[in-house]
Amino acid sequence: MLAALLLLLKTDEEKEQFAQFYRQYENLMFQTARQILDSQQDCEDVVQSSCVYLIDHFDKYASYKPRQVAAYLTLWIRNRAKDLRDRKQWKTYGIMEDIADTAEGMDxxxxxxxxxxxxxxxxxxxxxxxxxxxxxxxxxxxxxxxxxxxxxxxxxxxxxxxxxxxxxxxxxxxxxx
Amino acid sequence: MNCREELLGYSFSAEELYAVCDHYVAGMLASIEAVPLDFEPSAAHRNAIQRLIDGSLRKGKRHALYRRVAAIAAAAIILFGTVMVTNVHAREAVVRWMRLIFPDYVLYRFFGEPDDDISRYTIGWIPDGLELVDYYESPTLRVFHYQSDEEGFTISFTSIEDGVIIEIGDTEYLSQEVFVNGLKADLYIDIYDQSKNLVWVTQNGSTEIDIEGTISTDLMFQIAESINPQ
CATH class of the missing domain: 1.10.10.10 (Winged helix-like DNA-binding domain superfamily/Winged helix DNA-binding domain)
Known part of the structure; x- marks a missing residue:
């Protein structure tokens, strides 16, 4: 569904670069999401929806040092994972929960x-x-x-x-x- | 102002901040990577990623339609504890949404399960000279972008789903309560570029409609009032 939105990977070379980048960081993205979300499906949803943003901004962070890329990805995935978790909590309880402001699972x-x-x-x-x-x-x-x-x-x-x-x-x- | 200038007057420099961030990030990554992943991403997931990578098309038509769809797809949640909300406003007898008014933007937050078919809404009138140049359709969101050489607008129909948040505007704006076919609506005018958003929710409280663009207010209302469920 979201594939129709992606516009920036113009050439096969760019697509291959992103594919390579994805393979390199896939585990880190999943590990980040997994520290916040309970189900594999939720983790996959977060990683997929994040890729929409990441593809769109690939030219920005492709030149980063590896640790900077990892920071950029980790913070993005963590926040999207929290968004999803918080939406589910709202759905469950029907109220706006005051979500604790902590760096969960990250020491x-x-x-x-x-x-x-x-x-x-x-x-x-x-x-x-x-x-x-x-x-x-x-x-x-x-x-x-x-x-x-x-x-x-x-x-x-x-x-x-x-x-x-x-x-x-x-x-x-x-x-x- | 660059990073260095921003830090003038503080007791830490850009270099010191970079160094501590680097160390902090290294520790954070180490703690994440120390916990092995307890599942293998599914084949369906890998296929979806590949489709995303392969889905490059139509560069140059990203404009409002892209932003709109991406914003709703991401369903960004604002941390209410850290941002000053100037007003929270719930409207209508069947309260399925709230309007949260911030100094320079407004959020519509929706509650409940979707029970409307957004495909039944049609636009009955489009001003002369404006043509449909891009669109996006899913079961919960339909977005259409019309454009002429000089002006354009985007209209979106969003099925109300629990947790979805729609952001209107990202700069200072003027707002006015108005009516579209007898339904209360909100008109926002960006004070810098005069772009406008006309936002309302259908009578059963199940679909949010938003017209965003640079066309005149009169035209915007004519378009809005031509929208009818089939």
């Missing part, structure tokens, strides 16, 4: 510095915004598209994320790290 390990410690303590949405902007190098417009928010909201989100990071650092005496 980044021991922080190496006060700045990394502060990064870990940020709300997930703030941390994602900082990673996508300052690690993956997304522009404000790209960040807005990635997070399905408006550009002005993306700017505000980044501002709040930076301010929150600074505040945690200051409170914990790690400023000027």
């Amino acid at each position: 980044p390990g021991e922080p190496e510095s006060p700045l990394e410690s502060a990064l870990e303590k940020l709300p997930e949405r703030y941390r994602d915004a900082l990673i996508l902007r300052y690690y993956n190098g997304l522009s404000i417009k790209e960040l807005a598209a990635y997070m399905t928010i408006s550009e002005s909201t993306a700017r505000k989100l980044l501002q709040r994320s930076r301010d929150s990071l600074e505040k945690i650092l200051t409170e914990e005496g790690g400023g000027n790290a």
Whole structure:
């Protein structure tokens, strides 16, 4: 059904590049989804629907370093998986659940510095915004598209994320790290 | 403003932030990859991916239709706890949807199971000079894009399904409550490019109709009022 929407893989070479990319990262995408979703079908749905976006933006991240690609994919898949899980919870309970803001199933390990410690303590949405902007190098417009928010909201989100990071650092005496 | 300039005045630099993100991401990936996947992706899934990869066509006609379908397909959920909602508004006796008004966009959130056949809605009138240039149809979503050399509009019919969210606008807008064939509707006008959205829900509360485009408000209403279920 969604195949009719895909427009950017123009040449056989591009299609093969994406196919190769998909094979390389398929497991990571499924492992990410699986940490949040219970069923294989749900995981497959998330990966398939994510591929619509990933194909459309292939030119953006194809040149990333492998770890940057993995971050870009992981955050996208994780958020789509949470969307699906949350929709099902709403359906089950008929109310808007206050979903806990945690990095479920993802333990980044021991922080190496006060700045990394502060990064870990940020709300997930703030941390994602900082990673996508300052690690993956997304522009404000790209960040807005990635997070399905408006550009002005993306700017505000980044501002709040930076301010929150600074505040945690200051409170914990790690400023000027 | 670039990344470095954005960080002026903070106690951390772009390089430091990059380095801690790199370390954080490495740890996050290691923790994900440490848990083996307990299933093999199905053949049906692999086929679907291959179809997606093979489905390249019609470059240059992505415009509003693509955005619209992609937005609904993704059914993006906004984290209500982190965004300031200025108003939440539920309408009609049979409340099957809510309108959440944010400073620069509006979300329509739908509840319940689909019980309408969206294919029964037809557009009775199209302004002269506008032609159908692209469309998308599924059991739950039909989108049609009409275009002339100078202007165009997209009309979508969305079957109301639990959890579906539709976003209107992504910049500042003016909104006005109006009526389409006696049904309450909302007209949004983007204050920057004057593009408009006319949004309403059918009488039984089962289908959302949205006309989005740069055509005049008058034309938009004429088109809206020509839509009838068969």
